[in-house]
Amino acid sequence: AQSVAQPEDQVNVAEGNPLTVKCTYSVSGNPYLFWYVQYPNRGLQFLLKYITGDNLVKGSYGFEAEFNKSQTSFHLKKPSALVSDSALYFCAVRAHGSGNTGKLIFGQGTTLQVKP
Amino acid sequence: GAGVSQTPSNKVTEKGKYVELRCDPISGHTALYWYRQSLGQGPEFLIYFQGTGAADDSGLPNDRFFAVRPEGSVSTLKIQRTERGDSAVYLCASSLGTRFPPTDTQYFGPGTRLTVL
Numbered sequence: 145a146q147s148v149a150q151p152e153d154q155v156n157v158a159e160g161n162p163l164t165v166k167c168t169y170s171v172s173g174n175p176y177l178f179w180y181v182q183y184p185n186r187g188l189q190f191l192l193k194y195i196t197g198d199n200l201v202k203g204s205y206g207f208e209a210e211f212n213k214s215q216t217s218f219h220l221k222k223p224s225a226l227v228s229d230s231a232l233y234f235c236a237v238r239a240h241g242s243g244n245t246g247k248l249i250f251g252q253g254t255t256l257q258v259k260p
Numbered sequence: 261g262a263g264v265s266q267t268p269s270n271k272v273t274e275k276g277k278y279v280e281l282r283c284d285p286i287s288g289h290t291a292l293y294w295y296r297q298s299l300g301q302g303p304e305f306l307i308y309f310q311g312t313g314a315a316d317d318s319g320l321p322n323d324r325f326f327a328v329r330p331e332g333s334v335s336t337l338k339i340q341r342t343e344r345g346d347s348a349v350y351l352c353a354s355s356l357g358t359r360f361p362p363t364d365t366q367y368f369g370p371g372t373r374l375t376v377l
Contacts, residue, residue: 187368188303252300
């Protein structure tokens, strides 16, 4: 069965410091991996995705994520956090292969709090 | 351009009533998804449309839930005999869907918050 784990309910960082939001996954076959951000009372906004190729993926708003196949991880990172980055972040996976209809499996979400 | 829109933004109903939730996808997107997000949880897949047909409805929790997309654009999620446990935010997403299975990015609407009293 496919699954995604976000081991931290909340991550706290000071503005200007680097941030990491962790994600590990379990799928049979090659994964497609996604990060979305959700602001209060709003839908999910796409940040970035890994399909194939370079393990380091760059996305919107200065975020990047590193795909690590051996550790089955796809951690979200940003070199310098902003207060406006404070939001709820979701990692999601979609398995590649026959029978896959493209549905996303989401983690539980991690709240990022950036303090001035 | 316009993103995915959903109406209503909020819906309050009484237990046992029927509700319809509407999703208007991005123009030209052939793939459409419904998800349900309960408080403190990540979204959970309900159903996927490719064009007018439901290609995967494995996430619908029971036969009280039904969705249609008659013209391959707007979709309506219908819930009969609502229960308090149906209270959640219902999210719609669309993608280009030019390949099957679709490997493109899903873009989400703002959601409909359903409250069943």
